[in-house]
Amino acid sequence: MLESGQLVQGPLVERFEHAVAALVGRNHGVAVSSGTAALQLALKVLQVAPGDEVLCPALSWPSPAHAVRMAGAKVRFVDVEEDEWNSTAEALRDARTSETKAAIVIDQFGNPARAAQIREALGALPIIEDAACALGSRFANGPCGSLGKISCLSFHPRKILTTGEGGMCLTDDDDIAEKLRMLRNHGQLGGQFVVAAGNFRMTEMAAALGLAQLKRLDEIVVRRRELAALYRELLEGEITMQRTPEGGESNYQTLGVLLPQGHDRNAVREKMAERGVETSVLSFAIHKLGSFTGSQASLPIAEHVAARGIALPLFPQMRNAEAEQVTATLRGLLRE
Ligand SMILES: Cc1ncc(COP(=O)(O)O)c(C=O)c1O
Numbered sequence: 001m002l003e004s005g006q007l008v009q010g011p012l013v014e015r016f017e018h019a020v021a022a023l024v025g026r027n028h029g030v031a032v033s034s035g036t037a038a039l040q041l042a043l044k045v046l047q048v049a050p051g052d053e054v055l056c057p058a059l060s061w062p063s064p065a066h067a068v069r070m071a072g073a074k075v076r077f078v079d080v081e082e083d084e085w086n087s088t089a090e091a092l093r094d095a096r097t098s099e100t101k102a103a104i105v106i107d108q109f110g111n112p113a114r115a116a117q118i119r120e121a122l123g124a125l126p127i128i129e130d131a132a133c134a135l136g137s138r139f140a141n142g143p144c145g146s147l148g149k150i151s152c153l154s155f156h157p158r159k160i161l162t163t164g165e166g167g168m169c170l171t172d173d174d175d176i177a178e179k180l181r182m183l184r185n186h187g188q189l190g191g192q193f194v195v196a197a198g199n200f201r202m203t204e205m206a207a208a209l210g211l212a213q214l215k216r217l218d219e220i221v222v223r224r225r226e227l228a229a230l231y232r233e234l235l236e237g238e239i240t241m242q243r244t245p246e247g248g249e250s251n252y253q254t255l256g257v258l259l260p261q262g263h264d265r266n267a268v269r270e271k272m273a274e275r276g277v278e279t280s281v282l283s284f285a286i287h288k289l290g291s292f293t294g295s296q297a298s299l300p301i302a303e304h305v306a307a308r309g310i311a312l313p314l315f316p317q318m319r320n321a322e323a324e325q326v327t328a329t330l331r332g333l334l335r336e
Helices: 011-024 035-045 063-070 089-095 115-122 174-184 204-214 217-235 265-274 300-308 320-335
Strands: 028-032 053-057 074-078 100-106 127-130 150-154 167-171 255-258 309-312
Touching: 011 028, 011 167, 011 204, 028 035, 028 174, 035 063, 035 127, 035 150, 035 167, 035 174, 053 063, 063 074, 063 100, 063 127, 074 089, 089 100, 089 115, 100 115, 115 127, 167 174, 204 217, 217 255, 217 320, 255 300, 265 309, 265 320, 300 309
Parallel strands: 053 074, 053 100, 100 127, 127 150
Antiparallel strands: 028 167, 150 167, 255 309
């Protein structure tokens, strides 16, 4: 690859695109420079613009909501369901107004949204699936990444498969795929600059990393599921974990737990760190962030999960004994 001199957007990127699209059963994969870029381009192709409104779950890393704002449109935040931590079909349908141009549906932490119900509830409204965390997860009726007009993946290092930075749009629509390819590459089509657009291309080095890991994806997901099942067994009855909808399967990209009321999250995290267990804040109630100052929305479940949630260590090389140590440390601290 280095000898070919083609370091950006070459044959390895194309191979990676085909491999990911085939895995998820979509006609096209369009590799880009990050998951956020994938969301930005998806919104652009769907012509989301000032005056429009886009539905977006309130519990997440802020990228989807920021992408809507960067398109000049308004974010209509939707609360999440209390056990699955994704927005339901009913909540999305009820939040819709006459200005709603599209809905972003997130498979949060790798947990599949209820795709069939959402599709039915939203009818012809274009859906952008934010499957940034969900490669290898499954809805009851198909792989995550297969919902809606465009699905967006991230390959950031915290994701199930990483290319360093990277992302991909997946779609079945030939016209959308062509527009996405044009928009990621300075607005070029057939040798002409047809739109003023930026550079969102993936490098060949990134694609090579992605292709190598793709071979191990099944193995990675199987081990993560084993560890998540062990965590569930060890924390049963004491600490809340995310529930997967019937028939669906999570890849457990992030293992979130909610600390019971009465325990200070920062204090618990600090004491865990002193005992050798690194944790992180699970997620954010995006409408409460500085970037959305002035938002009057009250979305109690997203706020609760954001305030009480921590992510526990989970990685494919983790041994069962290490998961046991993590849970013993956490249970011990909560009883002190
Ligand atoms: C749900 C969700 N969407 C989008 C992104 C953005 O992905 P990237 O970091 O590749 O831009 C993330 C990243 O954490 C995410 O969790």
